[in-house]
Amino acid sequence: MGALPIIDHPDASREFVTNKARSHWHDEALWFVRSKRDKQAHSVPEWEYLREQASEVKTHTIANLDRYLVEFEKNATAMGATVHWASDAADHNRIVHQILKDHGTLRIVKSKSMLTEECGLNHYLEDNGIEVVDTDLGERIVQLRHETPSHIVLPAIHIKKEEVGETFHTHLGTDKGASDPQYLTEAARGHLRGKFLSGEIGITGVNFGIADTGGIVVCTNEGNADLGVSLPRVHIACMGIEKLLPRHQDLAIFTRLLARSATGQPITSYTSHFHGPRDANSELHIVLVDNGRSKLRESETFRHALHCIRCGACMNTCPVYRRSGGHSYRTTVPGPIGSVLSPARDSKAHKSLPYACSLCGSCTDVCPVKIPLHHQLLAWRKELVGQDRMPKSKTVPMKAASYLFQHPKLFALAGKAGRTALRWLPHFATHNRLNKWTIARELPLPPKESFRDWYRKNRG
Amino acid sequence: MATTESRQAILDRLTSRVVDANPLPTIDPSRLTTFEDPIAKFAEMLAFVGGEAHQVDRIEEVREILSKNPVFADATRIASVVPAAIQGNVDASQVDDPHALSSLDWVIARGEFMVAENGAIWVDGSTLPHRVMLFIPQYLAIVVSRNEIVSNMHEAYQRIGTPKPGFGVFVSGPSKTADIEQSLVLGAHGCRKLQVFLVP
Numbered sequence: 001m002g003a004l005p006i007i008d009h010p011d012a013s014r015e016f017v018t019n020k021a022r023s024h025w026h027d028e029a030l031w032f033v034r035s036k037r038d039k040q041a042h043s044v045p046e047w048e049y050l051r052e053q054a055s056e057v058k059t060h061t062i063a064n065l066d067r068y069l070v071e072f073e074k075n076a077t078a079m080g081a082t083v084h085w086a087s088d089a090a091d092h093n094r095i096v097h098q099i100l101k102d103h104g105t106l107r108i109v110k111s112k113s114m115l116t117e118e119c120g121l122n123h124y125l126e127d128n129g130i131e132v133v134d135t136d137l138g139e140r141i142v143q144l145r146h147e148t149p150s151h152i153v154l155p156a157i158h159i160k161k162e163e164v165g166e167t168f169h170t171h172l173g174t175d176k177g178a179s180d181p182q183y184l185t186e187a188a189r190g191h192l193r194g195k196f197l198s199g200e201i202g203i204t205g206v207n208f209g210i211a212d213t214g215g216i217v218v219c220t221n222e223g224n225a226d227l228g229v230s231l232p233r234v235h236i237a238c239m240g241i242e243k244l245l246p247r248h249q250d251l252a253i254f255t256r257l258l259a260r261s262a263t264g265q266p267i268t269s270y271t272s273h274f275h276g277p278r279d280a281n282s283e284l285h286i287v288l289v290d291n292g293r294s295k296l297r298e299s300e301t302f303r304h305a306l307h308c309i310r311c312g313a314c315m316n317t318c319p320v321y322r323r324s325g326g327h328s329y330r331t332t333v334p335g336p337i338g339s340v341l342s343p344a345r346d347s348k349a350h351k352s353l354p355y356a357c358s359l360c361g362s363c364t365d366v367c368p369v370k371i372p373l374h375h376q377l378l379a380w381r382k383e384l385v386g387q388d389r390m391p392k393s394k395t396v397p398m399k400a401a402s403y404l405f406q407h408p409k410l411f412a413l414a415g416k417a418g419r420t421a422l423r424w425l426p427h428f429a430t431h432n433r434l435n436k437w438t439i440a441r442e443l444p445l446p447p448k449e450s451f452r453d454w455y456r457k458n459r460g
Numbered sequence: 461m462a463t464t465e466s467r468q469a470i471l472d473r474l475t476s477r478v479v480d481a482n483p484l485p486t487i488d489p490s491r492l493t494t495f496e497d498p499i500a501k502f503a504e505m506l507a508f509v510g511g512e513a514h515q516v517d518r519i520e521e522v523r524e525i526l527s528k529n530p531v532f533a534d535a536t537r538i539a540s541v542v543p544a545a546i547q548g549n550v551d552a553s554q555v556d557d558p559h560a561l562s563s564l565d566w567v568i569a570r571g572e573f574m575v576a577e578n579g580a581i582w583v584d585g586s587t588l589p590h591r592v593m594l595f596i597p598q599y600l601a602i603v604v605s606r607n608e609i610v611s612n613m614h615e616a617y618q619r620i621g622t623p624k625p626g627f628g629v630f631v632s633g634p635s636k637t638a639d640i641e642q643s644l645v646l647g648a649h650g651c652r653k654l655q656v657f658l659v660p
Binding site for chain 2: 070256
């Protein structure tokens with residue numbers, strides 16, 4: 001894919017944030033999901049134990065990834081699957097397209113996969129004359145609106161039901177003005193049934209690959225992945241190399257954590273295990289994709305980000321994500337984990353993302369695989385300053401502050417000036433468009449004396 | 461790049477950087493929650509995820525209970541792999557192309573065992589002539605022996621053992637979505653309802 005334009009998160013989020021009603025509505029919707037997650041996590045007494053186990057399994061797997069990938073390939077092949085390897089997104093797209101060409105396929109049905117989104121597969125295939133139908137309801141809504149998912153688990157979380165109604169009225173012929181979710185879902189069910197029945201090949205992502213059995217696991221609530229690959233004879237499964245687990249039994253840990261963390265369900269409605277193709281006349285192709293993952297593994301600091309199982313818990317809890325919306329990150333994976341992963345791919349294009357964070361630490365607390373997310377975001381800031389990627393608006397005030405802190409007398413003087421000014425300055429002098437901080441805030445009333453003065457008087 | 465070259469390139473990158481890590485951990489079973497009355501927990505969790513559990517003493521009761529359901533009474537195309545419970549009128553084993561099953565109203569499938577902690581039932585794909593039978597009908601019923609139950613997912617995977625080539629799925633509740641403003645709607649693409657019959 002070509003180089004992305006450099007977009008600052010504050011600029012990209014302006015429209016969403018300044019629409020107060022929408023920002024608040026979005027915040028509430030995600031907080032609802034976060035609350036459901038809390039309830040589920042608290043219902044499992046061994047929750048923290050499971051997180052530790054998950055983290056240990058992942059740390060071990062990523063360290064020995066070469067060995068487990070080869071083992072997976074061997075066992076998957078023995079089960080009758082064909083394993084492909086893709087270095088990058090372009091490689092991945094070419095491999096998938098070649099399989100479609102080999103079968104003369106013009107129509108595919110696809111279940112949700114952030115990996116194919118990351119690789120830009122839909123556009124690539126459409127440019128090559130293939131009809132791509134996203135079958136996850138949220139993704140279908142987004143696809144019909146020519147948008148991208150704004151959340152990795154809830155792709156259409158940013159869209160209101162009235163807007164879905166308009167989209168479906170235009171594309172599926174539903175009643176004008178209809179906004180009842182039940183009615184709209186029913187319409188999508190009917191529409192997508194036809195697409196499922198005419199799909200020539202089914203494409204899915206992979207939630208977990210299992211090295212010691214060569215199997216793959218796909219989790220959905222809608223059953224769209226299963227329906228999509230149980231009708232046609234060919235199933236293509238696209239899998240990031242970090243999705244591997246060493247042992248079949250490890251699935252117990254991860255299936256317990258995934259849905260509880262994602263949507264607050266005890267498990268997804270369907271947790272499907274595929275070991276080889278459906279029958280002797282069918283094919284299962286598994287495409288293993290690197291696309292920067294092996295490079296990220298080389299980093300001592302950011303390696304743990306490869307633990308991610310894409311549950312979305314970090315976004316649901318993030319106060320910045322909840323208010324600024326997923327599109328403001330301009331990345332396939334938004335939110336805290338996206339802000340760690342994206343600069344690793346291109347630190348110039350995504351340099352503002354580690355700053356779209358208040359360092360509140362909530363993401364780290366909810367992460368089921370214990371990625372130290374807010375520590376990593378802080379580490380990124382250090383890295384970016386080292387790379388000289390910061391704008392003057394950030395580096396100059398920092399240097400000034402550093403000078404001030406190194407000169408106690410100057411600091412005392414500045415403090416005094418500040419306390420006096422805050423008391424006497426007229427409101428318009430502090431509250432104007434030059435001071436963004438005061439857009440929605442009042443300044444505090446300063447104390448009459450500084451701590452230094454008080455200490456000299458009482459304890460000195 | 462050809463897939464063999466990519467394979468080598470990926471493995472080279474991974475092996476060129478040696479990363480130390482502890483060996484794989486082993487789960488301590490004494491740390492895991494088990495249930496004194498797993499059947500009651502299962503029924504509670506199944507209800508939570510939108511399914512219905514029915515305890516029956518005789519397998520014939522499956523038909524009696526379903527017959528009271530107007531949607532079942534009106535169903536015209538029923539496929540069953542548990543003939544002792546319901547004798548279907550579509551013989552899926554005679555169907556070559558799974559697309560031909562698109563008009564199924566009801567499927568009666570067999571579950572191998574249940575998981576108490578999340579209301580899931582393990583269905584072995586080899587018990588069905590076509591695995592799409594789990595996903596394509598409007599309604600799904602699963603018959604499972606009430607003696608076949610485990611408390612948690614760790615026991616579940618232990619019970620499955622080493623998988624053979626094929627397909628298996630944990631089904632927990634009907635097909636559902638909340639993609640439109642987080643409103644839960646049952647029956648997204650798969651079954652609109654899930655009935656589970658716990659037989660002796």
